[in-house]
Structure formats: C-alpha cells, structure tokens
Amino acid sequence: MRTPISTYRLQIRPELTLQDAAQLTGYLRSLGVDWVYVSPILTAEEGSDHGYDVTDPTTVDPSRGGPEGLAALSKAAREQGLGILADIVPNHMGVATPGQNAWWWQLLKEGRTSKYAEAFDVDWDFGGGRIRIPILGNDDELDQLRIVDGELHYYDHRLPLADGSYSDGDSPQDVHARQHYQLVGWRRADAELNYRRFFAVNTLAGLRVEVPWVFDESHQEIVRWFREGLVDGLRIDHPDGLADPEGYLARLREATGGAYLLVEKILEPGEQLPDTFDCEGTTGYDALADVDRLFVDPAAEEYLDSLDARLRDTEQPADYADMIHGTKRRIADGILRSEVLRLARLVPESLGLPVEKVADAIAEVICCFPIYRTYLPYGREVLEESIGHAAENRADLKAVLEDLKPLLLDRDGALAGRFQQTSGMVMAKGVEDTAFFRFTRLGTLTEVGADPTEFAVTTPDFHERMARRQAELPLSMTTLSTHDTKRSEDARARISVISEAVPEWELFLGTVQELAPIPDGPLAALIWQSIVGAWPAGRGRLQAYAVKAAREAGNSTNWTDPDADFERHLAAAVDAVFDVPEVAAALENFVAELEPYGTSNSLSAKLVQLTMPGVPDVYQGTEFRDGSLTDPDNRRPVDFQARMEALAELDQGAKPAATEESAKLLVVSRALRLRRDRPELFGGYRAVEVRGEAAAHVVAFDRGADTPGAVTVGTRLPKRLEAEGGWRDTSIELTTNVRDELTGATYSAGSVPVGTMLEQYPVALLVPTD
Structure with a gap:
C-alpha cells in the first residue's frame, strides 16, 4: 500500500478543473505536499460547486475536466512524485434533475419493476407503489402540469412517462395519476417521503451499495482509476449512511487492490473507530478538536458561561x-x-x-x-x-x-x-x-466533530492523546480546515483569543449591540465572533453567513418560514459594520487588539497539526491566513499565483514578519518539506520537558522514535503570557544539537531559553544536527 505523508485538498469544479490542478502540481511539490487530494470528480448535477450530488457514477465529470483531466493530473502528479487521494460518495446520488441521472430517470419511468428499484432505498408500499417527489409549491399545483414532447413538465422540472401511460387527449393530471411517482408539495417531505435521503436533502437519494451489483456499477469508474494507476487512495464520504460500513470497506479495499482508505467519520470524545473497519483512519475532525482546545484558556469558562446566561436573560448558561x-x-x-x-x-x-x-x-x-x-x-x-x-x-x-x-x-x-x-x-x-x-459562548468550540462542553485541553492531556494517536492511528488524517468547517482555522485562532480577553469581548459586544442590535443574544454572540474571526470580509460574505447562521439556529427565524422582520434587523446589524463609523471603529479596534495573539495561535496550531502524529492535510489556500466562514464561503476561489510568488520569495531568502501572511506560508512549507524529505524524524512521539514560570504556555514534542527526531515548539495563551511578564526563566530541554527550520538558528543540547528560541516567531521547528 502506498500511503501519504501529507495531502493538499483542492475543490475541483468548472473554475478549477483537473487540468488546472495538473498545472498546480509543481507548486504543491515545492510547498512540500506529498499527495494531491481532490473533491468528488464523478459527473454531478450541472452547476454543482461541490460534486457530492453525483448523477453518473460511471464517468468523470466533463465540467471538472473529464477523464482527460484526470489523466493529465495523474501524469503531472507522477512527474512531481505526488500521489492522488480522491473523494468518493457511495451513500447517495443527485436527483434534482432526473434527466441528468439515468438511474433515477429509469426508476421513475419503470417503478418497482425497474432494475434500479433495487439500487435506491424506496419504501414502495408506504407510497402505494409510487415514489413521492416533493417538488410542488403545494398539492393544489397539479394544474400546472404539462405534457411536452412525451414528458411530464412542472415549470422547469422534466419527468419521464411510463410506457403506455399517455394518449392524445389525456389531461396532464390523469397522466400523472398513472405514473410510478407522485408529485407532492415540498412540505410533505418531512413526514411522508418514502425514499431515503442524505440527511434532509430531498435532491440526494440514498443508494444501496450493500447490493453487490449496485456496488459494482457505482464503483466501476473508481475501480478503473486503480487498475490504470491514476489514483492512490480514497476518502469515503458519509459512511455512516451506509447499511453496512464494515462490509463496504472490506469490499472497497479488495476492489482497489488494498489502497489507502479514509472515512469521513466523526468520533465523539472517547469514541474509537471500530477495529473491524478496514481503513487507515478518519478525515481528521477528532484531531482538529484536540488542537483547537490547546489554545483556549480554561480560566475563561466560568466568565463566558456567565455572559452566556446574561445573553439568554436567564440565571444559568445554556x-x-x-x-x-x-x-x-x-x-x-x-x-x-x-x-x-x-x-x-x-x-x-x-x-x-x-x-x-x-x-x-x-x-x-x-x-x-x-x-x-x-x-x-x-x-x-x-x-x-x-x-x-x-x-x-x-x-x-x-x-x-x-x-x-x-x-x-x-x-x-x-x-x-x-x-x-x-x-x-x-x-x-x-x-x-x-x-x-445556538451554543455560542465560544465559536472555536462548536466545530464539526467536537464536543463544545470540553472547553480546553491541557498540555499533559494533549500529549497523552497524541501518544495514543501515534500508537493506534498513525496514518489517520489530521486537519484544521475543510470544505465543511463552520469557521476556518485562522478565524478560530483569532476567536480563541476571546478566552484570554473576556472583559474586552464583553465591552465590544455591548457596544455593537447598542449601536446595531441583533435581537437574539446568543445568536448575536455567534455573529459578532464570526465577523471578528473573518475580518476583513466583504459585505456580501457576512450577510450570507449571518442569514445562514440565524436560520440554522432556528430560534428567531428558519429556512422554511423566515421571519422577515428579524432578518431585517440582522441585515441592518451587518450593514452597520460598513455604514456606521462607530461600529466600524469598534470592530477594527477589537480585531487589532486580538490580532497579534490570533496570529500566534494560528502559527502554533498549524505547526502542531502539520507535525503531530497522522497525515496532515492543508485545505486549499490556507497556507496563507484565511478567514473563511461556513460553506459556501469556505469554497471561494484561491489566488494560487500570489502563493507561488510568495513561496518563491521565501525560498530566495526573504524574511517574513510574524504578522504577515507569508509567515504562515513559511511554517506550512518548512513543516511539509521536512515531513516529506526526512520521514525518519517522525516515527514516534514524546513530550519535551519545559521548565520555568511560563512552562504552561509552551507545547513541545519530539517526533523521534528511538533517536531524537523533529521537535515542535509552539506558544499557548499568548495574551496571558504577555500579561504575566513573558517567558522570563522558561527554558526547554534539548537532548541533541538542533537547527530551527524557520529561522536557521542553531541551539546546543541542554537547557535553552524559550524567549531566545521564540524571539522571531511564536513557533520553532527543530531538526537534529548531530
């Protein structure tokens, strides 16, 4: 089995095709990446920017580059020594436009006698032998049906007609009554739908890949990738939706010739991946939760709980x-x-x-x-x-x-x-x-795969978890940002500083709520934290996020019955950031207060993630600071040219300041290169001893196995560190002579002052020189 040392996730779409990805392989190689990691590339609903709504599992999406694009990417990747990890979607298919999905079209046309009746998960008896399709505005809209060119049309929707179900002179309503499907009002889907979906998305119909022929036909193109050596590993989307994830993984492992497999599996605290799962691990949300909490001040929990209670106008927090x-x-x-x-x-x-x-x-x-x-x-x-x-x-x-x-x-x-x-x-x-x-006391904690009741993680607990990860899941992915995270790693890094600045946060929140009130206290805390984390950001991005967050929370408005008056207040609050000078000034001042510490958190968290046990993933563009919010904001186009130019400048000897985007690029590139070029330095895990008054502000670990390896040093709780007087007598104990990959400085074995080591950056990446 070929396994990755690191991955770099690209969102493949018409604006960034597989051919475009091929052109990026040189940059990715220079960055230090080991494998290119691509979002779903099978043919999906036209216009889809994510690819999880596959309509034809037998072809690579022409709009994403087609089979020629995959061949081009594979060739370019091989020339650069890179592997390829591909995201696949076994649980469901896109059925928004039946004419684009031959399987669904045939099912609608032929009903339960269709071959594909076994492929889709339909409760025929409950529907009276028909599939309920919830696309009508309401059930009274059957008079809007039309027969056009031998098809049933409802506005822009086209549906097939069963053989012999239509004669000249028949009304569209009578023809509809003879079909193997029943069009119903969209609100009826909640309680009356009779096919399994992906969550509550009516346009994503569940597949039964536990049926052998369904697996074979839905994976024939994927298997070709491995037969022809185009792809090296797979990321499996939403395995929890499958009837038999264990059996599916065993079948997939066999079909791909024993390839590297990861599952998008969210593990709750303390939960382990079943031993019977034939895969290398998860896509890394469990790692994300551990890293984030390392940079949250545990002392803030009581104060933020108190503030939360006041925002809810109750005596107790949520x-x-x-x-x-x-x-x-x-x-x-x-x-x-x-x-x-x-x-x-x-x-x-x-x-x-x-x-x-x-x-x-x-x-x-x-x-x-x-x-x-x-x-x-x-x-x-x-x-x-x-x-x-x-x-x-x-x-x-x-x-x-x-x-x-x-x-x-x-x-x-x-x-x-x-x-x-x-x-x-x-x-x-x-x-x-x-x-x-809804649970909004600190936005860092409410991230995918995390339990927000775990407020912070101490360094001893972190070390214990990492040693376990090294022993049990050394090839599992680690990540900080994905296409599904609620807030990007850098947004969360800045938000985490609020745990060290509770009085300042209360003052800021009180000011903006007085000048631009959001009439929902907990939601206001979430919106203003998110704006602070994302800043600077455009009006459109923040407006879209605010509406989505409010409707997802569902307390003051929702998706099905939006409260127009509340949403006007919400929009006015976001507009105030741009239109009301006092609000703009309060935001700019608060962000400026957090910024140096947010940068420290960002660089430290990134270095920890890239060097801890596991296979680190870098989400597209996050080698620069990225203040993205929830999708689709986190899927925006990336300026790769700017990143290429900045990397070239770094390699030519430019010295970035710790507050600039290029500082993060320095950390990412040097860590990735070291992992790729010196894998022998990353075979184990042990905590590095730190002594002195500020020892609790250091996270340091050695990745060597039997001999000294790469040593990571990061800064925790930097604002409190500064308030307490800085590093003072704090020192780190080195077992060998080392060189810092970030600064070029060298240190002899023994006790080294942390203040000296972290004078230029809040992090250090040390390599043995003996």
Whole structure:
C-alpha cells in the first residue's frame, strides 16, 4: 500500500478543473505536499460547486475536466512524485434533475419493476407503489402540469412517462395519476417521503451499495482509476449512511487492490473507530478538536458561561445536554420525521404497538444517543444505555421501549439496521447544524466533530492523546480546515483569543449591540465572533453567513418560514459594520487588539497539526491566513499565483514578519518539506520537558522514535503570557544539537531559553544536527 505523508485538498469544479490542478502540481511539490487530494470528480448535477450530488457514477465529470483531466493530473502528479487521494460518495446520488441521472430517470419511468428499484432505498408500499417527489409549491399545483414532447413538465422540472401511460387527449393530471411517482408539495417531505435521503436533502437519494451489483456499477469508474494507476487512495464520504460500513470497506479495499482508505467519520470524545473497519483512519475532525482546545484558556469558562446566561436573560448558561436533546428531538419530529416513521413501520404488527407510540419511542432513543451510530455488535452497550435513558426520560414509553429493545439490538434485523443508518442523520442535523449555532459562548468550540462542553485541553492531556494517536492511528488524517468547517482555522485562532480577553469581548459586544442590535443574544454572540474571526470580509460574505447562521439556529427565524422582520434587523446589524463609523471603529479596534495573539495561535496550531502524529492535510489556500466562514464561503476561489510568488520569495531568502501572511506560508512549507524529505524524524512521539514560570504556555514534542527526531515548539495563551511578564526563566530541554527550520538558528543540547528560541516567531521547528 502506498500511503501519504501529507495531502493538499483542492475543490475541483468548472473554475478549477483537473487540468488546472495538473498545472498546480509543481507548486504543491515545492510547498512540500506529498499527495494531491481532490473533491468528488464523478459527473454531478450541472452547476454543482461541490460534486457530492453525483448523477453518473460511471464517468468523470466533463465540467471538472473529464477523464482527460484526470489523466493529465495523474501524469503531472507522477512527474512531481505526488500521489492522488480522491473523494468518493457511495451513500447517495443527485436527483434534482432526473434527466441528468439515468438511474433515477429509469426508476421513475419503470417503478418497482425497474432494475434500479433495487439500487435506491424506496419504501414502495408506504407510497402505494409510487415514489413521492416533493417538488410542488403545494398539492393544489397539479394544474400546472404539462405534457411536452412525451414528458411530464412542472415549470422547469422534466419527468419521464411510463410506457403506455399517455394518449392524445389525456389531461396532464390523469397522466400523472398513472405514473410510478407522485408529485407532492415540498412540505410533505418531512413526514411522508418514502425514499431515503442524505440527511434532509430531498435532491440526494440514498443508494444501496450493500447490493453487490449496485456496488459494482457505482464503483466501476473508481475501480478503473486503480487498475490504470491514476489514483492512490480514497476518502469515503458519509459512511455512516451506509447499511453496512464494515462490509463496504472490506469490499472497497479488495476492489482497489488494498489502497489507502479514509472515512469521513466523526468520533465523539472517547469514541474509537471500530477495529473491524478496514481503513487507515478518519478525515481528521477528532484531531482538529484536540488542537483547537490547546489554545483556549480554561480560566475563561466560568466568565463566558456567565455572559452566556446574561445573553439568554436567564440565571444559568445554556445546558448543552438539554439543548441537544431538544434540537435532536426537533429534527426527529420535524425534517427527519419521515425517516423515524419508516423505522416505526418496520416493527411487527403482531406486537400491537401504535405507530405513533413506536415513532415517539424510537425518536427518544435517538435523541439520547451520545454518538452518531453503532455498528452492531460494536456499540451495543451505547445503544442499551440510550434505551435506558429514554425510558428514564419518558416513563410513558417504558413499556414500548421494552418491546422495542430486542429488535433494536438484533444486528441482523431490519429495524436495527435502518436505525443505525438514521441515528447519525439526526445527530448531524440536530447538533452540527442546529445546536452549534445556538451554543455560542465560544465559536472555536462548536466545530464539526467536537464536543463544545470540553472547553480546553491541557498540555499533559494533549500529549497523552497524541501518544495514543501515534500508537493506534498513525496514518489517520489530521486537519484544521475543510470544505465543511463552520469557521476556518485562522478565524478560530483569532476567536480563541476571546478566552484570554473576556472583559474586552464583553465591552465590544455591548457596544455593537447598542449601536446595531441583533435581537437574539446568543445568536448575536455567534455573529459578532464570526465577523471578528473573518475580518476583513466583504459585505456580501457576512450577510450570507449571518442569514445562514440565524436560520440554522432556528430560534428567531428558519429556512422554511423566515421571519422577515428579524432578518431585517440582522441585515441592518451587518450593514452597520460598513455604514456606521462607530461600529466600524469598534470592530477594527477589537480585531487589532486580538490580532497579534490570533496570529500566534494560528502559527502554533498549524505547526502542531502539520507535525503531530497522522497525515496532515492543508485545505486549499490556507497556507496563507484565511478567514473563511461556513460553506459556501469556505469554497471561494484561491489566488494560487500570489502563493507561488510568495513561496518563491521565501525560498530566495526573504524574511517574513510574524504578522504577515507569508509567515504562515513559511511554517506550512518548512513543516511539509521536512515531513516529506526526512520521514525518519517522525516515527514516534514524546513530550519535551519545559521548565520555568511560563512552562504552561509552551507545547513541545519530539517526533523521534528511538533517536531524537523533529521537535515542535509552539506558544499557548499568548495574551496571558504577555500579561504575566513573558517567558522570563522558561527554558526547554534539548537532548541533541538542533537547527530551527524557520529561522536557521542553531541551539546546543541542554537547557535553552524559550524567549531566545521564540524571539522571531511564536513557533520553532527543530531538526537534529548531530
């Protein structure tokens, strides 16, 4: 198996094709990257900028460069000594435009007799033998149907007609009644949809890749990549949606000839990847959470809790456990109720349990779930505990839960299998996409894959976690920014400084809320933190983010029934940043106050991530400072030419200041190059001893195995460090003579003053010279 030393993620789209990526391989090689990591490249919905809505799994998307583009990228990568990691989407297909998806088109045309009836996950009986397609404005709009060129049209929607279902003179409504699908109002999807989706996205229909021929046909192009040596490894999107992730990974490993595999799996604190998963690890959200918390001041938790209580106009801050139970219940009873009802319909009628009671009980178990899903028998004890908690919460459901328990624990049963596919949907929508926009005391903590109740991580805890990572998952990915992060690594690095500047944050928030009030205290905290983290940013970017954040939170407005008056207040607050001098001045002053410490956090977190155990990924463009917010903001085009020119200047001897973007480029390039060129320096992990009054402000580790290796030194809590008098007598203990890859300075074995070592940058990357 070929394995990567590092990766660099590119968002492939019509504006950055595979051919364009091929042109970047020289730069990536110079940057120190080992593998190019590309977003989904199979043919997707026309105009898709992300590629997760695959419409034809048998071809590389022409708009993304087509097979010629993949061949060009592979050739260029090989010439530069680079591998290729490709993102694939086995769980679902894009069905927004049936005419673009031959599988879905045939299913709609032929119904349950179609070959593809086995490929898509449809509950035909519940739909009366028809697939419900929720595209109507409301159910009264059937009079808008038209027959055009042998197809059924509803405005811009085109759908097929079953053979023999149309004769001249038939009304469109009568023809519609004869089809294998039923067009319904979009609001009916919440409770009446009868096909599995990706979360609550109606236009992404679930695939049954556990069926052998479905796997074969949906992976034939992917397998070709490995047969022809075009690609070296795969990132598997959303494996938790699959009926049998373990079996899928085993089949994929075999089909790719034993290739390197990563799963997009979110692990809750303390949760381990099942030993039976035949893959190298996850895409790194667990690592992100550990790194972020290393740069949060634990002393701020009580103060930020107090502020949160005041923003909520309550005596107590938000109870996160209670909050996520409520938000998950909101999802289970709302946009994912159709999935819960489908589970209820799998309970044998012989038990005599009312469907509504069963659905209520199942939803309660899911809402008590502390992880995304089980993989029975792995996680059985978690499921049993969750059933017990549900019974404690709802005594009225205790008897029903006792009847359901053996069914939920039966790994071979239909209910248990589908329950495992469903629990993660509710977790993702209820926690990541709702609670993370409501639990707002510190935006750094509400990132994908993190538990925001873990406020900070001490250096001893961090070292313990990294030693475990080295022992158990040395080839798992590490990351700080992705196409799915709520805020980029640099935005979070600046926001983390708020934990060291609570009085200043309270003053700033009070000022802007008086001048440009957002009438939702917790949301206001989130919006203003995000603006601070992203600044400088354009009006359009911030307006789009604010609306999305408010609707995701769902307290003052939402996606289905937006509150126009609230959203006017929200827009006015964002506009004030640009139009009200007092607000602009308050923002600029607060950002300036945080900036040097945010830069320190950014450089330290990046160096830690790039040198810690695992395979580090750099998300496109983040070798410069990047203040992106949630998608689609984090998928904006990248100015690669500027980065190429800056790297060339660094290599010619330019010395960047610690506050400039090129300082981050220096850290990224030198760390990546060292990992690639000197892999023997990264075979182990141990904490490096630090002594002195400011020892707690240092994170330092040696990556050598049996002999000294690369040593990382980073700064923690820099604002508090400065307030306490700086480094003073703090020293680091070196076991060998070293040279700093960032400055060229050399140090002899023994005790070295940290203040001397970190005089130019808040970080050091030390290499043995003996």
